[in-house]
Amino acid sequence: MIELLGNLSYHLGLPSLGSSHGLEMDYMQGWVHWLMLILFIGWGTFFIFTVIKFRSNANNSADYEGVKSNFSKYAEIAVIAFEAFLLVGFAYPIWSMAKTDVPNVDNDTIEVRVIAQQYAWNIHYPGVDGKFGITKPELVDEETNPVGIDRNSPTGADDIVTINQLHLPVDKLAMIYLSSKDVIHSFFLPEMRVKQDAIPGMSVPVFFTPTKTTETFLNEIKGTARDGKGYEIACAQLCGNSHYRMRGFLTIDSEEDFNKFLIEEAEYLEEESDDDDDW
Numbered sequence: 264m265i266e267l268l269g270n271l272s273y274h275l276g277l278p279s280l281g282s283s284h285g286l287e288m289d290y291m292q293g294w295v296h297w298l299m300l301i302l303f304i305g306w307g308t309f310f311i312f313t314v315i316k317f318r319s320n321a322n323n324s325a326d327y328e329g330v331k332s333n334f335s336k337y338a339e340i341a342v343i344a345f346e347a348f349l350l351v352g353f354a355y356p357i358w359s360m361a362k363t364d365v366p367n368v369d370n371d372t373i374e375v376r377v378i379a380q381q382y383a384w385n386i387h388y389p390g391v392d393g394k395f396g397i398t399k400p401e402l403v404d405e406e407t408n409p410v411g412i413d414r415n416s417p418t419g420a421d422d423i424v425t426i427n428q429l430h431l432p433v434d435k436l437a438m439i440y441l442s443s444k445d446v447i448h449s450f451f452l453p454e455m456r457v458k459q460d461a462i463p464g465m466s467v468p469v470f471f472t473p474t475k476t477t478e479t480f481l482n483e484i485k486g487t488a489r490d491g492k493g494y495e496i497a498c499a500q501l502c503g504n505s506h507y508r509m510r511g512f513l514t515i516d517s518e519e520d521f522n523k524f525l526i527e528e529a530e531y532l533e534e535e536s537d538d539d540d541d542w
C-alpha cells in the first residue's frame with residue numbers, strides 16, 4: 264500500500280533515485296500528492312457547486328442558518344488525521360534518519376569535506392592516512408590551495424583537493440562535512456535526495472549511501488532529455504550573481520574505480536611537490 268500509493272512520485276517527474284534513504288522520501292512525496300489531489304478535487308467541486316448554486320440569477324440567496332449536516336466536520340477531521348499520519352508516519356522518522364541520527368563513522372565510511380564558495384565546490388579528501396590536515400584561512404590561495412591546507416602538518420601532506428569533482432564509492436556510507444567560505448550556499452544532489460545549506464562558520468554533517476554508480480545511471484537515462492549527463496551538484500541557494508554556474512559533478516564509482524581515482528589524485532600531488540623541489 265505504502266509502495267503502491269508512494270509510486271505516484273515517479274509519475275511526477277522526480278529524478279532517478281540513487282541513494283538508500285531516498286525511497287521513503289519519494290513515497291512520502293507520493294502520499295502528500297495524493298492528499299493534495301483529493302483536496303484539490305474536493306475543494307474544486309465545492310467551488311464549482313457554490314458558483315452555480317449561488318449565481319446571481321438563481322434566486323437562491325445564502326441560508327443564514329448554515330449547514331446542518333456534519334459532513335464538513337468529518338471531512339476536516341479526516342484531513343487532519345491524514346496530515347497527522349503523514350507527519351508522524353513519514354516526516355518525523357525520515358527527518359531523523361536523514362538529518363539528525365548522525366551515524367557513527369567507521370573504517371568503511373568515506374569522509375569528505377565539501378567547502379562551498381562563490382562559485383565552486385571545493386572537495387577535500389583526507390588522503391591515505393584518513394585524517395584531514397589542518398586548514399588555516401591565511402593559507403588559502405585561490406589558485407594553489409583553495410581550502411588552505413597546511414601541507415607541512417603531518418596529516419596535511421597527503422590530503423587531496425579537487426574542485427567541482429566529487430567522487431564517492433557506491434554502497435558505502437558517505438559522510439560529508441559541509442561548510443562555506445563566504446555566503447550561504449546549498450549543497451543539492453537531486454538523485455541522492457540530499458539538500459543541505461552550507462553555512463559559513465559551521466561544519467554540517469551530510470550523510471547518505473549511494474546505491475547506483477554513475478555508469479548505471481547513465482545507462483538508465485539513455486534516450487531521455489538527460490542523456491549523457493551524469494550526477495550533478497547544484498547550488499540551491501541564491502548566493503550571488505554567478506549562482507547559476509555553481510555546478511559541480513558527482514561521480515559514483517565502483518570501489519575499484521574510486522581507489523583508482525584516489526591513487527591518480529595522489530600521484531598529481533606528488534608531481535606537484537616534485538615541481539616545487541625544482542624551484
Ligand SMILES: [Cu+2]
Pocket residue numbers: 379380381382447448449498499500501502506509
Ligand atoms: Cu552557491
